[in-house]
Amino acid sequence: MVGSSNKSKLGRCQTSKANAKREVRRPILQKVKKLEDQLTKLEKEMAAIEHELTDLSLYEENNKVKLQTYLSKQVQIKKELDRVEEEWLNACEERDKLT
Numbered sequence: 001m002v003g004s005s006n007k008s009k010l011g012r013c014q015t016s017k018a019n020a021k022r023e024v025r026r027p028i029l030q031k032v033k034k035l036e037d038q039l040t041k042l043e044k045e046m047a048a049i050e051h052e053l054t055d056l057s058l059y060e061e062n063n064k065v066k067l068q069t070y071l072s073k074q075v076q077i078k079k080e081l082d083r084v085e086e087e088w089l090n091a092c093e094e095r096d097k098l099t
Contacts, residue, residue, distance in 0.1 A: 021098070028095045035088040042081045049074045 049070055052058065058067050 025095065025098050028091060028098065032088065032091045032095055035084055035091055038084045039081070039088060042077055042084060046074070046077045046081065049077060 052070050053067075053074070057063060058070065
């Protein structure tokens with residue numbers, strides 16, 4: 001009887017540890033997902049800008065302002081992509097340490 005009581009306590013302890021570990025990981029997993037969603041959105045925006053930049057008429061003198069606007073937006077998105085990607089990599093490292 002004493003042996004089964006110890007097994008029961010051990011089982012509860014392991015379950016409790018597993019639950020605690022999940023609780024610690026949950027916010028990190030949510031952060032990784034949020035950052036992945038941001039990356040997807042930014043990649044779509046970048047693809048749209050790059051598509052616009054393939055329009056040869058954009059490079060004509062009368063479209064100079066429009067071209068500069070697109071190029072500026074491209075730089076902005078690239079910086080944001082780099083920032084979010086760095087944050088995502090850090091979050092993934094943090095998640096992997098808890099595995």
